[in-house]
Amino acid sequence: MYHIAKRLARKHEIYLLSYTNHPLATRREKLRELNAVEIPIPGALPAKNLGLYYLINAPQTYLTIKGAIRREGIDAIIHANILPSLITTKLAKLHRIPAIYDYLDHYPESASAYYTTGKHTIETGVWIIVTQALKNSNAAITPSYGLKKVIEAVAPRVPTYIIPNGVDPELFKPQDPHVARRTLGLDPEPRIVLFSGSLDVWVDIGSAVKILAKLRQRIDIRLLVVGYSHGGAYYRKLLQLSKRYGMEKFIYFHPPQPYEKIPYYINASDLVYAPYGRMLKNFATPLKIAEALSCGVPVVATDIPEYKLWYRQGVYTYRNYEELQRVLNWIIANSAEIRESLLAYSRSFRHQFSWDRLTEKYELVLASTARR
Numbered sequence: 514m515y516h517i518a519k520r521l522a523r524k525h526e527i528y529l530l531s532y533t534n535h536p537l538a539t540r541r542e543k544l545r546e547l548n549a550v551e552i553p554i555p556g557a558l559p560a561k562n563l564g565l566y567y568l569i570n571a572p573q574t575y576l577t578i579k580g581a582i583r584r585e586g587i588d589a590i591i592h593a594n595i596l597p598s599l600i601t602t603k604l605a606k607l608h609r610i611p612a613i614y615d616y617l618d619h620y621p622e623s624a625s626a627y628y629t630t631g632k633h634t635i636e637t638g639v640w641i642i643v644t645q646a647l648k649n650s651n652a653a654i655t656p657s658y659g660l661k662k663v664i665e666a667v668a669p670r671v672p673t674y675i676i677p678n679g680v681d682p683e684l685f686k687p688q689d690p691h692v693a694r695r696t697l698g699l700d701p702e703p704r705i706v707l708f709s710g711s712l713d714v715w716v717d718i719g720s721a722v723k724i725l726a727k728l729r730q731r732i733d734i735r736l737l738v739v740g741y742s743h744g745g746a747y748y749r750k751l752l753q754l755s756k757r758y759g760m761e762k763f764i765y766f767h768p769p770q771p772y773e774k775i776p777y778y779i780n781a782s783d784l785v786y787a788p789y790g791r792m793l794k795n796f797a798t799p800l801k802i803a804e805a806l807s808c809g810v811p812v813v814a815t816d817i818p819e820y821k822l823w824y825r826q827g828v829y830t831y832r833n834y835e836e837l838q839r840v841l842n843w844i845i846a847n848s849a850e851i852r853e854s855l856l857a858y859s860r861s862f863r864h865q866f867s868w869d870r871l872t873e874k875y876e877l878v879l880a881s882t883a884r885r
Contacts (some may be wrong), residue, residue: 514593514615515547516679520872522548528585530578530597533557536566552581563627564635567596575600582608589613589883592646595620599642602649611882614650614671616660619794626714629746647671652882654875657819659796674878677798677823679871682863685776685807687856693781697774699765704734704845707782709775710801712742712751717788717815719754724838726758732845736764736786739778779808783848784841787814798823803866809859811851813840826858827851 518527527549532538534557554577560566567574574597581587582604592601593615605612620643621636628635647653647668655661656677664673694701706725708718721736728734742748755761770778779785785805789795796819805812806827814820816830829844831837844851864870 514591514617516681516868517872517875518549519547520868521876524876526550528552528581528587530554530574530581532566532570534559534566536561536563550585552577564624567594571596571600575604578604582610589879591615591879592650593617595624595639595642595646598646599649602646605651606649611651611885612649613879613882614647614653616647616653616655616664618797619660619663619792622715622792622794644668651885652878654878657797658822659793659819663793672882674874676871676874676878677866678800678803679866679868680803680807680863682807682867684773685779685804686863687809687852687859688776688780690780690782693777696777697781699737699781700735702733704732704848705737705782706734706784706786706841707737707739707778708786708788709739709778711740712738712747714747715790715792715795716747717790718751718786720834720837721786721788721841722751722754722760722764723758724834724841725763726760727838728841728845729760729763734763734845736760737767737778737782738764739767739775740769775804776808779805779810782810784844785810785812787812789815789817791815791817802828803862806855806862807859807866809852809855811844811848811855813837813844827855 521527529547529549529551531551531553533554554570554573556573557570560569578601587610590601590605590610590612592598592612598614602612621639624639625632625635644667647664648671650671653664653668653671653673654676655664655673656675658675661673661675664671691701699705706721710716712718725734725736755764785801787799787802789799796817798819802812802814802820802824806824812828814828814830816832820828820830829840831840
């Protein structure tokens with residue numbers, strides 16, 4: 514949403530609700546520049562628990578949104594949350610303002626991922642709230658066919674549009690891998706497999722650790738992990754696996770990086786590993802896959818049908834451990850030839866999935882929804 518909002522702000526006045534004292538605020542990377550008027554929530558109370566934060570601050574959130582609608586003359590509201598989205602849609606209906614739900618994730622699954630107990634209860638509660646917010650919305654935008662079906666099943670009367678995740682073509686483009694490695698201070702010799710993103714229950718990085726340990730018997734190969742784990746449980750599990758398979762010296766852990774540095778990490782790697790679990794939230798168009806293809810770097814990903822619908826080349830899927838082993842072996846052995854063959858595709862990909870082009874589609878949805 515940041516990428517879309519950044520471009521919408523070039524032509525429109527954007528007001529951004531800022532979640533004051535949010536529990537994840539200190540863990541996020543430095544806020545990117547967005548030409549928007551920030552609206553903080555006065556008196557928002559801090560809380561370590563995400564769900565509790567939204568619950569205890571619901572009254573203040575309601576008053577803040579209501580005040581912004583009355584004070585600023587808002588023409589349309591884009592919302593992408595759980596309880597705040599429900600609040601937003603009720604206020605939008607009251608003031609006869611179009612509300613568009615950017616359903617960029619399957620919120621019941623993503624919300625429950627932060628908890629180790631009571632997952633089913635959390636998913637059920639979140640789904641009740643989300644369903645109501647979807648029904649109250651005037652339109653919905655989602656990044657995949659899979660999530661479109663989810664929306665249509667509970668809110669068939671709400672017009673739903675698919676706009677996939679995209680890329681910044683000026684940043685994410687093929688570079689000399691040797692230059693990229695020098696920039697990051699990485700050894701030029703080993704083969705590198707990159708995992709970039711959150712280390713959490715919706716990914717399975719453990720299988721790759723076991724397979725890479727086998728590959729290391731004949732190839733100097735390393736795993737580069739860029740990201741962090743919510744709560745740290747999955748990170749600790751990965752450390753245990755690396756010790757069990759003798760990989761602790763061959764896994765590089767880097768904290769979350771500035772957006773502008775991610776292209777260097779991708780181009781420095783022989784392949785990008787995207788082991789997303791087969792759950793609804795992953796039936797999408799992941800940023801990490803799009804950014805890798807834009808750089809002309811092959812991706813090894815779980816066999817999720819959505820990827821085959823969007824990406825014509827460069828994504829190599831697997832259904833089980835044996836297939837993952839074969840795919841990793843083959844790409845590592847032929848990485849130079851594969852990257853050469855992806856150069857032409859990466860050019861067309863950058864055009865098709867550029868954020869500028871996708872923002873134009875987003876703007877059309879805003880206009881048609883406002884007219885209705």
